Amino acid sequence: MIEIKNIKKSFGEQQVLKGISAVFKEGKCNLIIGKSGSGKTVTLKTMVGLVEPDEGEVIYDGRSFTKMNFKERKLIRREIGMLFQGGALFDSMSVEENIRFPLDMFTDMSVAEKTEQVNTCLKRVNMVNTNKKYPGELSGGMKKRVGIARAIVLNPKYLFCDEPNSGLDPKTSLVIDDLIQHITEEYQMTTVINTHDMNSVMGIGDHVVFLHEGYKYWEGNREEIMQITEGELFDFIFASDFLKNLRRNAKV
Amino acid sequence: MKFLDDIGGYLIMIRHAFSRPEKTAMYSKETFRQMNDIGIGSLSIVAIIATFIGAVTAVQFSYQLKSIGLVPMWWMGSIVRKGLILELAPTITSLLLAGKVGSNIATELGSMRISEQIDAYEIMGVNTRSYLVGPKILAAIVVIPMLIVMAVALGILGGWAGGVLGHFFTTAEYVRGLQDNMKNWDVVVMFIKCVFFAFIIASIPCYKGYNVSGGALEIGRASTQAVVLTSIMLVIVNFFIAFFLLGE
Ligand SMILES: Nc1ncnc2c1ncn2[C@@H]1O[C@H](COP(=O)(O)OP(=O)(O)OP(=O)(O)O)[C@@H](O)[C@H]1O
Ligand SMILES: [Mg+2]
Numbered sequence: 001m002i003e004i005k006n007i008k009k010s011f012g013e014q015q016v017l018k019g020i021s022a023v024f025k026e027g028k029c030n031l032i033i034g035k036s037g038s039g040k041t042v043t044l045k046t047m048v049g050l051v052e053p054d055e056g057e058v059i060y061d062g063r064s065f066t067k068m069n070f071k072e073r074k075l076i077r078r079e080i081g082m083l084f085q086g087g088a089l090f091d092s093m094s095v096e097e098n099i100r101f102p103l104d105m106f107t108d109m110s111v112a113e114k115t116e117q118v119n120t121c122l123k124r125v126n127m128v129n130t131n132k133k134y135p136g137e138l139s140g141g142m143k144k145r146v147g148i149a150r151a152i153v154l155n156p157k158y159l160f161c162d163e164p165n166s167g168l169d170p171k172t173s174l175v176i177d178d179l180i181q182h183i184t185e186e187y188q189m190t191t192v193i194n195t196h197d198m199n200s201v202m203g204i205g206d207h208v209v210f211l212h213e214g215y216k217y218w219e220g221n222r223e224e225i226m227q228i229t230e231g232e233l234f235d236f237i238f239a240s241d242f243l244k245n246l247r248r249n250a251k252v
Numbered sequence: 253m254k255f256l257d258d259i260g261g262y263l264i265m266i267r268h269a270f271s272r273p274e275k276t277a278m279y280s281k282e283t284f285r286q287m288n289d290i291g292i293g294s295l296s297i298v299a300i301i302a303t304f305i306g307a308v309t310a311v312q313f314s315y316q317l318k319s320i321g322l323v324p325m326w327w328m329g330s331i332v333r334k335g336l337i338l339e340l341a342p343t344i345t346s347l348l349l350a351g352k353v354g355s356n357i358a359t360e361l362g363s364m365r366i367s368e369q370i371d372a373y374e375i376m377g378v379n380t381r382s383y384l385v386g387p388k389i390l391a392a393i394v395v396i397p398m399l400i401v402m403a404v405a406l407g408i409l410g411g412w413a414g415g416v417l418g419h420f421f422t423t424a425e426y427v428r429g430l431q432d433n434m435k436n437w438d439v440v441v442m443f444i445k446c447v448f449f450a451f452i453i454a455s456i457p458c459y460k461g462y463n464v465s466g467g468a469l470e471i472g473r474a475s476t477q478a479v480v481l482t483s484i485m486l487v488i489v490n491f492f493i494a495f496f497l498l499g500e
Contacts, residue, residue, distance in 0.1 A: 050371050070379075077377035088368040102376050105278055
């Protein structure tokens with residue numbers, strides 16, 4: 001479980017987060033949704049410490065991340081996996097070296113054990129036999145899958161995904177969503193996902209937080225979202241008039 | 253204000269660059285990779301430039317001395333050797349490497365920053381300043397002095413070829429000059445220059461690349477700035493080392 005309390009963050013004059021509190025539960029896919037520029041990425045980066053909040057607290061299972069020093073944070077980071085928007089694979093390393101890197105750096109496993117773990121993860125994301133390929137040779141969807149494999153190689157308790165579907169076709173998006181959902185349930189991870197893909201909201205939205213103009217505007221699950229008929233969230237979900245009318249007519 | 257920020261940021265980066273590594277084996281592997289990139293990657297260009305600089309030094313100095321006429325031509329060996337050790341090899345090699353290695357480093361780190369690879373390392377709990385910056389500086393300090401020593405040797409060879417082919421002196425005269433008036437201090441000064449230069453060539457581009465924000469355009473800009481700033485720092489530091497170590 002991850003708890004954020006009253007997170008505020010400004011860049012210069014612009015206050016991006018104006019006091020956001022939320023609880024993200026374990027074994028569930030927790031979604032943060034909102035318009036482009038609403039502060040989803042900043043929220044995620046604040047949670048993992050890539051951005052320091054001006055105010056507020058981030059708590060991992062009772063441990064206050066915000067108050068920790070670099071050394072203490074490092075211990076928590078061993079429990080965190082993150083999938084970046086573009087995959088963020090290390091260019092100079094092959095797929096296998098990418099996934100093995102956390103093992104090389106932080107464990108004393110033998111070469112055989114490491115290789116086995118790498119192959120298990122590659123299998124998990126359906127990328128067997130790509131060990132020797134380099135990131136430059138992979139498609140966007142494949143990069144994301146390798147990114148997921150690297151994120152889960154140390155069996156993290158917390159998984160963060162920044163727009164796992166951006167730039168992917170709807171079919172591939174579903175594959176990635178399913179993968180994240182299955183892994184989350186299998187390992188009982190606390191997973192936090194940024195997205196503006198409505199398919200994801202409907203598919204894996206166990207718990208959804210809607211950000212609007214720096215505030216948490218709404219919170220609920222995918223069933224509850226379907227009940228909405230007006231307001232900012234309604235505008236966001238049913239962006240086109242066509243969809244809005246479809247929704248309104250369906251209600252009658 | 254920006255300037256002071258940069259100096260502060262640079263010093264903080266240097267301090268972190270040499271903090272204790274998490275896993276020594278991974279750091280030494282990275283250091284060897286960098287040594288290979290910087291050293292082997294620059295061998296041929298340094299070799300070509302040093303040889304021709306030596307040759308042209310011999311030819312042009314001989315031409316001038318000949319027109320004065322009072323100086324014996326065997327001095328040429330000594331002039332070429334001293335010029336290469338004290339100034340030409342360290343400075344020209346370093347300016348060259350500022351362009352080649354410097355832009356490489358700034359571009360590599362800049363694109364790692366933009367594509368969130370640096371963030372990915374951070375998330376894993378890797379101290380990126382020590383893992384990405386430290387090995388580069390260390391590798392430069394080991395490899396660049398070697399390149400400069402090679403530049404001296406090839407420059408001397410080039411000088412011999414240029415002078416003999418141009419009929420300015422004989423091989424025997426040149427060798428006599430090379431052995432004449434040899435001062436160990438010159439070599440010490442050269443190595444001091446090498447270490448300072450290597451540090452500058454690696455650290456300034458690291459700072460510029462590590463702190464890129466924005467997109468591809470900014471990577472290019474940071475890389476150019478890194479080369480310009482590195483070159484300027486090289487000639488300034490070069491002057492001060494010469495001034496304090498060679499001045500009376
Ligand atoms: N490092 C930064 N410096 C200055 N402003 C920033 C920085 N990072 C984010 N911002 C600003 O914060 C706001 C929110 O950005 P953020 O990236 O969190 O949006 P987002 O919700 O993730 O959008 P998208 O869906 O397009 O990814 C934007 O207006 C952006 O300009
Ligand atoms: Mg974003």
